Amino acid sequence: MEVVVVLLVVLAVLTVIVLPSSMRVIKQYERGVVYRFGRVNRLPKEPGPRLLLPFVDRMTKVNMQVVTMPVPSQEGITKDNVSVRVDAVLYFRVIDPIRATVDVQNYQFAMLQVAQTSLRSIIGKSELDDLLSGREKLHEGLELMLATPATGWGVHIDRVEIKDVALPESMKRSMARQAEADRERRARIITADGELQASHKLSEAARAMDANPAALQLRMLQTVVEVAAEKNSTLVLPFPVELLRFFDRAAAGRQDPPAGGPAQAPPQPAPPAEAADSAGSPEVAAADRHEGIESAERAELPQAATPQIPEPRTPEE
Known part of the structure; x- marks a missing residue:
């Protein structure tokens, strides 16, 4: 009887010691990958409390949430020979926890390195205008370049975006x-x-x-x-030329002769009677002829030459 009691006590002590080490709780956003004697169990453990065999099973928890990973800035020369510095951000999540733990040593570090290499490659294939304005096509190209190796690692690429372009x-x-x-x-x-x-x-x-x-x-x-209206004390009034033309046309219209009648010449004033009488007398005509002869004789007479004064001589002459 005493032996049975001792066995029960030993079993209880072992249970208290071993049970906490063999009991594991898996959260909703995690999956458990169990290794039994070094061999992986093909079915990952679902969320909830899970009991492992002591000293036999080893479990690794894998986070199934979307991971936001910033890609460090990468320097490069664009297709049109412009030196730029570009950084990006990567969104991915694990869809196959067994591959993510067995096929690759550290899937997060591996994704970071692939993202940096792909970003440098996309910089060299693009022009500056594409990096500044046409980023949608670049995002699609980056996602395609990252999805090829990520599929073999049990990782799904949700999105890749270029954050900033430093010029x-x-x-x-x-x-x-x-x-x-x-x-x-x-x-x-x-x-x-x-x-x-x-x-x-x-x-x-x-x-x-x-x-x-x-x-x-x-x-x-x-x-x-x-x-x-501005309450000015001085007012400058311009006088347009068109207004003068308007007045000229109005004045010309008043001076035009009536239609249908010939134009009449204005009457000439009659000469005075005393001038007509004096012009017709014979004494006046003879005096005019005598003055004409004297003027003609004066015109025919040679003009006297102007006397020339000799220039004074110098002492040397």
């Missing part, structure tokens, strides 16, 4: 100048287009005012009203 300062300044020049070009085009439309409207307004000259005067008066 040299000289390249940033060049891109800023290019963007500034492009915006200035568009601003000049818009300004020129506005001036063209304004010129069309002004030409239409000029034609309307030319057809009705009174419109120009009304416009001038409206301008005067707008200027006078």
Whole structure:
């Protein structure tokens, strides 16, 4: 009887010691890979409490959650010879815990190295514009490059994204100048287009005012009203040339002869009677003839030569 009691006590002690070491609890987001005498069990353990054989079974827990792994910045030269620094982020999860623990030593480190190599490769195959604006295709290419080795390791690639593209300062300044020049070009085009439309409207307004000259005067008066509304003490009133032409045409219309009648020459004033009588007397005619003869004789007489004064001589002469 005493022997039985001793055996029961020993069994209870062994149970208390061995049971905690053989009992394992697997969480919902984990799976257990059991090794029995070094051989892996083909069926992973599901979540919940699991009892292992003491000194026989060894279990490794594998996390089945999505792992967010930042990829360090990688330097490279793009296809259009631009030196850039690119970093990315990788999202993956384990779908086959046995492969992830048996076929690869450390699947997280392996995925990090593959991601760095693929990122450098994608930089060399892409242009700078693709890295800055067309990243969707690059993400698809990176995911395809990573999925090939990850499938054999029991890992599924959920997503790969490029986080940031660091450019040299000289390249940033060049891109800023290019963007500034492009915006200035568009601003000049818009300004020129506005001036063209304004010129069309002004030409239409000029034609309307030319057809009705009174419109120009009304416009001038409206301008005067707008200027006078500012409470100015001095008012400069422009006088348009078209208004002068309007007055010229109005004056010419009043001076035109009536239609159907010949134009009459204005009457010439009659000479005075005393001038006519004096011009017709014989004494006046004889005096005029005598003055004409004397003037002709004076014109025929040779003019006296101007006396020349000899130049003084120098002492040497």
